[in-house]
Amino acid sequence: MSQSLQGDQNFQGYQINKTETGQTCELKELSKNDLMEGDVTIKVEYSTLNYKDGLALTGKSPVVRKFPLTPGIDFSGTVTNSDHTGFEAGDKVVLNGFGVGEVHSGGYAQMARVSGDWLVKLPSKIDARQAMAIGTAGYTAMLCVMALEQHGVKPADGNILVTGASGGVGSVAVAILSKLGYSVVATTGRMAEKDYLMSLGASEVIERQGFSEKARALYKELWAGAIDVAGGNTLANVLSQMKYGSAVAACGLAESMNLPTSVAPFILRGITLYGVDSVMASIEKRQQAWSRLERDLDMDLLERLSFDLDFNDLPQAAIDILDGKIRGRAIVKIPT
Ligand code: NDP
Numbered sequence: 001m002s003q004s005l006q007g008d009q010n011f012q013g014y015q016i017n018k019t020e021t022g023q024t025c026e027l028k029e030l031s032k033n034d035l036m037e038g039d040v041t042i043k044v045e046y047s048t049l050n051y052k053d054g055l056a057l058t059g060k061s062p063v064v065r066k067f068p069l070t071p072g073i074d075f076s077g078t079v080t081n082s083d084h085t086g087f088e089a090g091d092k093v094v095l096n097g098f099g100v101g102e103v104h105s106g107g108y109a110q111m112a113r114v115s116g117d118w119l120v121k122l123p124s125k126i127d128a129r130q131a132m133a134i135g136t137a138g139y140t141a142m143l144c145v146m147a148l149e150q151h152g153v154k155p156a157d158g159n160i161l162v163t164g165a166s167g168g169v170g171s172v173a174v175a176i177l178s179k180l181g182y183s184v185v186a187t188t189g190r191m192a193e194k195d196y197l198m199s200l201g202a203s204e205v206i207e208r209q210g211f212s213e214k215a216r217a218l219y220k221e222l223w224a225g226a227i228d229v230a231g232g233n234t235l236a237n238v239l240s241q242m243k244y245g246s247a248v249a250a251c252g253l254a255e256s257m258n259l260p261t262s263v264a265p266f267i268l269r270g271i272t273l274y275g276v277d278s279v280m281a282s283i284e285k286r287q288q289a290w291s292r293l294e295r296d297l298d299m300d301l302l303e304r305l306s307f308d309l310d311f312n313d314l315p316q317a318a319i320d321i322l323d324g325k326i327r328g329r330a331i332v333k334i335p336t
Helices: 049-059 130-149 168-179 191-200 234-241 264-269 283-296 299-304 311-322
Strands: 009-016 021-029 040-048 075-080 092-096 111-114 158-161 186-187 206-207 223-228 242-250 272-275 306-309 327-334
Touching: 009 158, 021 311, 040 092, 040 130, 049 311, 075 111, 075 130, 075 242, 111 264, 130 168, 130 223, 130 272, 130 283, 130 299, 130 327, 158 168, 168 186, 168 191, 168 223, 168 283, 168 299, 168 327, 186 191, 191 206, 191 299, 223 234, 234 242, 234 264, 264 283, 299 306, 306 311, 311 327
Parallel strands: 158 186, 158 223, 186 206, 223 242, 242 272, 306 327
Antiparallel strands: 009 021, 040 075, 040 111, 040 327, 075 092
16 A cells, blocks of 8 residues: 655654764754655654664764765654555664665664665564664564574573674673573673673673683683673684584674684584574574564563663764663654
């Protein structure tokens, strides 16, 4: 069913423009002409702040590669107009990645227009606000859990390590794994968050400092599985501590893009390193992840690990997330 864009009227949104010295980001009035190509138009209700959004908003890394562009790598909302066979006006949808907020305008505006091929219908038990409490970080956490499960990692195999546990991916990973019956050891640079991490279901919280030095080729076998958001020395140390035949799901580079390790954990302990990408994951995998989130993420815990972030405060919060000062998941209500 097709409906005219609710508002041919203008709408509010952030826009990033390229300048000679870098980029500018301002909250301004946008028009229908600022919407990008696509067959589905959405009234955006919620977005969130992911690490990548921090990079995009501050320009610290060349995440935004098309200008002008509305940032925000994910959003949830209601379809207002669709020429795509899979969607009709009124559908509640969620979008994660597919270059949105990087090369296609994203969630930090009241309206968005995207390809229907990128959208997932929200599961009935997840509303638009919860979808962004989960956000790309939480959906990626679920992809990481699914990678460990597909490897055959079971609760009885031993402790699962989660790095960067106070952050978005880490917090949701701890909550999901504990609900699934795994014993979770959380590493953090913020021991002040120990009680918070225990309340999400961690059985133990350890300092991340022990993971930041140069790794030995092999160390004691400690972990039956691991989810890593940090890369760098952290991931190298994690690999050296994995049990024989176990697996690590790596999705992030909060410490570094480098991986200063050796082949020892792979050829002497049969470790598998799974790379997890959420941006270009297939629609089937996304649907599976979202329905698993509906089933395996405790919505009360989700509420506990998320907080409301004012739409106007996004530029400062972008700096904070890069400084590792954001705990859990930020929910950004798009003003109506
Ligand atoms: P957050 O900023 O919310 O969390 C990252 C956490 O990493 C921090 O909270 C901190 O946790 C920890 N950390 C920060 N600096 C370091 C360091 N130098 N060494 C070790 N740990 C560190 O980000 P997100 O959870 O949103 O994202 C985490 C990572 O995953 C990012 O690199 C992001 O780009 C990536 N990502 C990748 C996706 C994909 O598709 N592959 C999708 C989503 C995210 P603590 O204080 O508890 O130690």
